[in-house]
Amino acid sequence: MGSTAANGVVDKGVDFANYFCTYGFLYHQKEMLSDRIRMDAYYNAIFENKHHFQGKTVLDVGTGSGILAIWSAQAGARKVYAVEATKMAEHALELVKANKLQNVVEVIEGSMEDITLPEKVDVIISEWMGYFLLRESMLDSVICARDRWLNPNGVMYPSHARMWMAPIRSGLVDQKLSDYQGAVQDWRSFVDETKTFYGVDMSVLTNPFTEEQKKYYLQTSLWNNLHPDQIIGTSMVVKEIDCLTATVDDIRNVQASISSSITEENARFCGFGGWFDVHFRGSNKNPAEHEIELTTAPSEDSGTHWGQQVFLLHPPLRVQRGDDLILQFSMSRSKDNHRLMEVDLSCEMRQSGKLLPPFQKKFYIE
Amino acid sequence: MGSTAANGVVDKGVDFANYFCTYGFLYHQKEMLSDRIRMDAYYNAIFENKHHFQGKTVLDVGTGSGILAIWSAQAGARKVYAVEATKMAEHALELVKANKLQNVVEVIEGSMEDITLPEKVDVIISEWMGYFLLRESMLDSVICARDRWLNPNGVMYPSHARMWMAPIRSGLVDQKLSDYQGAVQDWRSFVDETKTFYGVDMSVLTNPFTEEQKKYYLQTSLWNNLHPDQIIGTSMVVKEIDCLTATVDDIRNVQASISSSITEENARFCGFGGWFDVHFRGSNKNPAEHEIELTTAPSEDSGTHWGQQVFLLHPPLRVQRGDDLILQFSMSRSKDNHRLMEVDLSCEMRQSGKLLPPFQKKFYIE
Ligand SMILES: Nc1ncnc2c1ncn2[C@@H]1O[C@H](CSCC[C@H](N)C(=O)O)[C@@H](O)[C@H]1O
Numbered sequence: 237m238g239s240t241a242a243n244g245v246v247d248k249g250v251d252f253a254n255y256f257c258t259y260g261f262l263y264h265q266k267e268m269l270s271d272r273i274r275m276d277a278y279y280n281a282i283f284e285n286k287h288h289f290q291g292k293t294v295l296d297v298g299t300g301s302g303i304l305a306i307w308s309a310q311a312g313a314r315k316v317y318a319v320e321a322t323k324m325a326e327h328a329l330e331l332v333k334a335n336k337l338q339n340v341v342e343v344i345e346g347s348m349e350d351i352t353l354p355e356k357v358d359v360i361i362s363e364w365m366g367y368f369l370l371r372e373s374m375l376d377s378v379i380c381a382r383d384r385w386l387n388p389n390g391v392m393y394p395s396h397a398r399m400w401m402a403p404i405r406s407g408l409v410d411q412k413l414s415d416y417q418g419a420v421q422d423w424r425s426f427v428d429e430t431k432t433f434y435g436v437d438m439s440v441l442t443n444p445f446t447e448e449q450k451k452y453y454l455q456t457s458l459w460n461n462l463h464p465d466q467i468i469g470t471s472m473v474v475k476e477i478d479c480l481t482a483t484v485d486d487i488r489n490v491q492a493s494i495s496s497s498i499t500e501e502n503a504r505f506c507g508f509g510g511w512f513d514v515h516f517r518g519s520n521k522n523p524a525e526h527e528i529e530l531t532t533a534p535s536e537d538s539g540t541h542w543g544q545q546v547f548l549l550h551p552p553l554r555v556q557r558g559d560d561l562i563l564q565f566s567m568s569r570s571k572d573n574h575r576l577m578e579v580d581l582s583c584e585m586r587q588s589g590k591l592l593p594p595f596q597k598k599f600y601i602e
Numbered sequence: 603m604g605s606t607a608a609n610g611v612v613d614k615g616v617d618f619a620n621y622f623c624t625y626g627f628l629y630h631q632k633e634m635l636s637d638r639i640r641m642d643a644y645y646n647a648i649f650e651n652k653h654h655f656q657g658k659t660v661l662d663v664g665t666g667s668g669i670l671a672i673w674s675a676q677a678g679a680r681k682v683y684a685v686e687a688t689k690m691a692e693h694a695l696e697l698v699k700a701n702k703l704q705n706v707v708e709v710i711e712g713s714m715e716d717i718t719l720p721e722k723v724d725v726i727i728s729e730w731m732g733y734f735l736l737r738e739s740m741l742d743s744v745i746c747a748r749d750r751w752l753n754p755n756g757v758m759y760p761s762h763a764r765m766w767m768a769p770i771r772s773g774l775v776d777q778k779l780s781d782y783q784g785a786v787q788d789w790r791s792f793v794d795e796t797k798t799f800y801g802v803d804m805s806v807l808t809n810p811f812t813e814e815q816k817k818y819y820l821q822t823s824l825w826n827n828l829h830p831d832q833i834i835g836t837s838m839v840v841k842e843i844d845c846l847t848a849t850v851d852d853i854r855n856v857q858a859s860i861s862s863s864i865t866e867e868n869a870r871f872c873g874f875g876g877w878f879d880v881h882f883r884g885s886n887k888n889p890a891e892h893e894i895e896l897t898t899a900p901s902e903d904s905g906t907h908w909g910q911q912v913f914l915l916h917p918p919l920r921v922q923r924g925d926d927l928i929l930q931f932s933m934s935r936s937k938d939n940h941r942l943m944e945v946d947l948s949c950e951m952r953q954s955g956k957l958l959p960p961f962q963k964k965f966y967i968e
């Protein structure tokens with residue numbers, strides 16, 4: 237039983253149990269508020285582009301603690317609508333009052349899809365990005381808000397987003413394989429013991445158990461803080477999104493033909509790292525004075541709370557500088573939960589001019 | 603948004619997302635199937651009381667992998683109905699076939715509350731026990747099955763259940779307090795930094811954050827494997843349940859006045875351990891030949907996967923041998939999720955004849 241019925245309609249209660257619930261905790265909001273790279277990007281985007289806010293009407297989609305709404309007001313907005321689906325809205329209201337902005341910021345508790353505003357807005361600001369950009373599918377709610385509430389010349393904060401991938405090396409490939417093998421080994425002793433002590437032959441479940449563990453250990457993408465040194469080839473742009481024009485149909489299935497060249501001598505190709513960046517550029521008619529970038533690419537420093545998503549290859553492959561990877565990338569939403577993703581990769585390699593046979597891999601972003 | 607609507611009706615989809623989902627994994631079923639104490643108890647209950655099964659009709663409520671249904675069939679049942687709400691039912695069916703029992707065991711995928719059987723049964727067997735016995739509220743489903751499907755002289759497996767509590771000492775009291783203090787300390791730096799770097803005063807959220815963390819670290823009961831040496835007073839029976847006659851009303855709110863005497867010299871009273879046992883005794887009209895007990899009490903060995911639930915007192919108290927604890931215990935279901943519990947304890951102490959003022963504590967079993 238999932239959050240999405242056969243007709244594609246999302247069950248609200250289930251969506252709350254699976255998704256919104258965590259956002260109701262200050263602990264979780266604090267994690268986001270402590271991500272300095274994230275905070276700096278939004279802070280600078282707003283305060284270095286005050287002309288977008290001064291005297292303007294702003295909508296903050298998913299205000300959480302209220303931080304982006306408060307900054308918008310501090311930057312001079314005339315009116316800010318701060319919409320939040322969870323009980324966190326109550327804390328946002330307290331915060332707004334404590335910062336003496338209750339005349340500007342109006343906190344509205346409810347789903348963006350359900351509520352109505354008394355007017356259209358000049359700016360939509362939102363921090364909607366999930367792991368590998370699209371996990372959580374919250375951009376849907378921002379697009380819905382934009383189509384209903386943004387003025388014709390309005391601007392989106394952020395205005396653009398991109399998904400990236402690059403071939404990597406990673407010790408995780410060995411660790412996960414050994415975890416998986418351990419689980420399968422353990423199952424075999426379990427089958428023996430259950431037969432010996434309890435007279436039941438469980439071996440018919442060995443295949444389904446193995447499949448379940450394979451999915452868990454080998455096919456589920458992992459949160460990881462990659463070091464730039466782990467990248468062994470050129471980075472690929474998987475998808476570009478213009479937040480002013482993108483539709484839900486554009487992002488429901490992401491498909492791309494992309495390629496990368498190996499840049500390291502004799503490297504162990506262990507899989508792919510995936511990340512995203514977003515930009516604050518305003519719009520063509522109403523550009524930013526200072527463009528701001530928020531990137532979650534692998535970095536020497538501690539990075540963002542998003543880290544990167546790692547998709548492992550079992551077994552890893554030996555590659556040489558100059559080898560080419562040609563990748564068919566396809567990402568769609570999981571049938572049972574529209575906020576989780578499934579990724580199909582089909583990868584061909586050209587090694588010293590020779591095309592090797594392609595291999596396929598399926599991954600789950602859980 | 604919880605699983606229970608204002609009118610007390612449970613939303614099926616939400617219940618699935620919150621509760622049933624984990625039982626759909628073989629990994630989780632295997633954890634239960636690897637609990638030797640649990641397995642031995644059910645195995646012996648069945649095979650040392652074959653007269654209850656031979657030629658009889660059996661219902662297994664929540665068959666999971668199918669293990670109890672298979673044993674019932676191996677012990678000579680004429681017919682076994684094995685009901686399971688999750689997709690695990692498909693694996694149970696495979697297992698039944700692989701063990702050549704498809705003529706006896708009929709696997710039915712569905713909620714016990716929704717399905718119908720073609721006949722009444724002589725035995726209801728089920729492993730419905732959650733942490734501290736009643737977490738998960740699955741006994742409701744067994745009671746519902748009993749009232750609809752058990753023959754007048756039928757027997758329940760298990761037939762009886764008891765909840766226990768005892769005063770304990772535990773280093774967890776210091777660890778959790780220090781975790782909590784760390785989180786609060788961390789929040790203070792966070793408030794300072796957010797003010798300094800981002801111009802927003804978060805101090806109004808200090809109280810709600812502290813409450814949230816207090817609930818998490820200090821008021822949520824903990825899974826723990828207690829050693830018998832950690833028990834510092836006599837054990838108290840909180841509740842006795844006769845599975846043949848108990849109603850949902852009997853278990854929805856558990857209230858008890860109970861008392862314990864400290865048995866240790868100069869001990870640090872850090873809180874309470876809670877556990878349960880169940881018995882397989884058959885019924886008065888149809889008693890077991892060999893009574894079997896399954897206990898999850900603290901033990902020298904590794905114990906069961908249920909461990910014990912620990913309810914910590916902050917601060918711990920110094921107690922002496924012979925001191926008496928008089929406890930008002932009250933447990934009810936949490937408003938948002940009927941499978942989770944809230945416990946209110948009111949505790950008085952008589953120390954060398956003098957009655958100390960009572961103190962109250964609220965706990966959450968999450
Ligand atoms: N459709 C929707 N309607 C209202 N709130 C939503 C929503 N989808 C997600 N949210 C909320 O959006 C928030 C995203 S997290 C970002 C919080 C805050 N803007 C910040 O930058 O710190 C969560 O609090 C979540 O509950």
Ligand SMILES: Nc1ncnc2c1ncn2[C@@H]1O[C@H](CSCC[C@H](N)C(=O)O)[C@@H](O)[C@H]1O
Pocket residue numbers: 622625626634635663664665666667668669670685686687688690712713714715728729730740743
């Ligand atoms: N109302 C209900 N209807 C059908 N199945 C239920 C149920 N409530 C709980 N269950 C199932 O009951 C099982 C409890 S776990 C016990 C599994 C098995 N009998 C064993 O002893 O190993 C889970 O698989 C759960 O999905």
